Amino acid sequence: MSSALSDLGGRRPSYRERVADALRAALIAGELRPGEVYSAPALATRFGVSATPVREAMLDLAKEGLVDTVPNKGFRVTAVSDHQLDEYTHIRALIEIPTTAGLAVTADPVALEALRPVAEEIVTAAAAGDLIAYIEADQRFHLGLLALAGNGHLVEVVRNLRQRARLYGLTALVEQGRLDASAEEHLELLDALLTRDPEAVRAVMTRHLGHVRGLWAAH
Structure with missing residues (x-):
């Protein structure tokens, strides 16, 4: 199975929803693991985009309860009991x-x-x-x-x-x-x-x- 976090090829901030979908896919595939903290810049490097759409997408996922914000660090993937x-x-x-x-x-x-x-x-x-x-x-x-x-x-x-x-x-x-x-x-x-x-x-x-x-x- 191909990586869910494959390079999105120089996407712009307007690709916020696409990035959010890729993040959800990465959660499903286990590439982003519960309890781990991920920074927007680090994920942006893996996506091949700027940090802005990644940060915005992670905020969307936070509203859905999929991640929690960690001040000055990034986002922690929430566990499901x-x-x-x-x-x-x-x-x-x-x-x-x-x-x-x-x-x-x-x-x-x-x-x-x-x-x-x-x-x-x-x-x-x-x-x-x-x-x-x-x-x-x-x-x-x-x-x-x-x-x-x-x-x-x-x-x-x-x-x-x-x-x-x-x-x-x-x-x-x-x-x-x-x-x-x-x-x-x-x-x-x-x-x-x-x-x-x-x-x-x-x-x-x-x-x-x-x-x-x-x-x-x-x-």
Whole structure:
């Protein structure tokens, strides 16, 4: 898997969001580790950009709870405890399971089918051991699915929960092929939605969220 902190090629401060995305990817890949303090100038050197967009991006991540500011030093990557992961999973279950089950009745089949290529990307990324691609496609799939319910605030709440429960350092699990089963559940979920079976959807979503939490616990 290629480094998440690859050179961005002389980006300007206007690339703040791109830098923030790369920082999130680095957290997922375990290149930025919980408890470690990183200075904006040092990260800027690794990115190949000035310190300004890195500092701004880190401030954005601080608002999301992913890092804490350390005066005169930089930013410390926050750790996520098992208790916090349990809380995030519980909230996601309360929101996503009934909302997704409801889509079995209300969602346009064409809109659902449009998510199939994204689900297939997830499967491909898991098979290739590309964790960053997996997480990126997984987020597009789940948020895209929830968007079909027509509640933008709900989507943003789940987006925030996913960011806080970042899956950093799961390289070992990828190498063991343990993401494959979770990846396949996305296609199973789509099929249940398209057959208009709310109970089947509820069962798949319940298993899927439990599976994801199990991967975190294994890590």
